[in-house]
Amino acid sequence: MALHFTTGEFENRRNRLIERMKEENLDALLLFAQESMYWLTGYDTFGYCFFQTLIVKSDGTMTLLTRSADLRQARQTSNIENITIWVDRLNADPTLDLKNLLSEMDLLGAKIGIEYDTHGMTGRVAKLLDNQLATFCQISDASYLVSGLRLVKSAEEVVYAKRAGELADDALDAALPLIRAGGNEAAILAAMQGAVFAGGGDYPANEFIIGSGQDALLCRYKAGRRTLEEKDQLTLEWAGVSAHYHAAMMRTIVIGTPDFRQKELYSASYENIIAIEEVLRPGKTFGDVFDTHARIMDERGLTRHRLNACGYSVGARFSPSWMEHQMFHAGNTQEILPDMTLFVHMIIMDSDSGTAMTLGQTYLTTTDAPISLSRHKLDLIAV
Structure with missing residues (x-):
């Protein structure tokens, strides 16, 4: 594992994020901005040109949903322990994989914030995601939650x-x-x-x-x-x-x-x-x-x-x-x-x-x- 920051630094960032999530009454946050994932975990890739998201629960639990090409990338560059792979296939809809994963994480009916305003979120993905989660949970736009935390540098x-x-x-x-x-x-x-x-x-x-x-x-x-x-x-x-x-x-x-x-x-x-x-x-x-x-x-x-x-x-x-x-x-x-x-x-x-x-x-x-x-x-x- 190659990280640019100390363990204490990452713990401080995660604690600040959890505090903000609680202020917003969020049970979970779906990060699609690569800089958000990097800031929080060290995860370093250009794989965000494909579908991937980091799920952060209000208890600090984190799970990355990504493609197989980024499995080793995440293990090598980040402190993320839970990594789930969605499989490339004809007519694949990774937002369905995401919904199933959120269900396994006991987030049915939860209030979930989503980073929409990012280059890691295409319009097609946003439409698919909203369609999958419309009746699964309460969703809100949390595009600037992490970016706000990142403004002041440690x-x-x-x-x-x-x-x-x-x-x-x-x-x-x-x-x-x-x-x-x-x-x-x-x-x-x-x-x-x-x-x-x-x-x-x-x-x-x-x-x-x-x-x-x-x-x-x-x-x-x-x-x-x-x-x-x-x-x-x-x-x-x-x-x-x-x-x-x-x-x-x-x-x-x-x-x-x-x-x-x-x-x-x-x-x-x-x-x-x-x-x-x-x-x-x-x-x-x-x-x-x-x-x-x-x-x-x-x-x-x-x-x-x-x-x-x-x-x-x-x-x-x-x-x-x-x-x-x-x-x-x-x-x-x-x-x-x-x-x-x-x-x-x-x-x-x-x-x-x-x-x-x-x-x-x-x-x-x-x-x-x-x-x-x-x-x-x-x-x-x-x-």
Whole structure:
């Protein structure tokens, strides 16, 4: 068994979950989010692309229902003792296997919470599950119960978050010598991901974002590579990853001499992040962070060019996204607490002039001022 955390850490997490379940009067919880299973037990797989669920009873009993391909994976990477296999076959309905298993666990008529809002739950599975359990038990949406517990990081988790920050810095260090006129995005991307791997890190939960020229205005990954020109711009968004814990960063790098618009957008991005550092403290909310972002951008006449969010919580995540549910957007009442890992990003995409500017890094919150997990400064990078 290979676990990244101590027995005491896992016991504390399970006890916190049981306490929350009792507050919600839940007899059991069906976990479909891989990050929930990982946080609670250490279970590490991409087998969640198929049907699987971890059943957690209010007495702390846990049973994993999964496919045969993940049996050894669960035994090797988790502390789960009870593992049941559903069999791949023509017209298989694993939700029926699940209902039978819940019956064996004496949960007929129980109140059961379900993680619906996760990439580990397809629409088809949700329909099948609801159909099977409609008359079997009382079901409720418990999509954010575990994710809420995961927002505040333990001391053991912070170790991985800080290491992820170091790996993100290493990736930028590896990229910078290659960013020049004639440099190719393929080599830059390979160097960045290679630096994370060489440092003992993992694949990110989503692809690194790289784009130059007009593609620098995109904030999603796409296929295709480009060679940098004498006068160019390169947008990068990436993350260091350690034991699935992410520390993201973002930069738009100027190739050649920055023009007035690039400097103007950088100034707005920098001012914004410095202002947000004053807000990223206990007593404030995620909505307060966004309000600061929106105010500064709007005062500078950049309303049309900014996004409707300026960051989010990060932690241990699985593909297809390293973003947590809690984002910095309007009206989010989630309070900022100590020991959260929060990615703050400024993304300004001026399609009128074809100018991109981004700036971002991950912070660890404290009882006072936040701590950047990056050793790099927020200076405009021009090469």
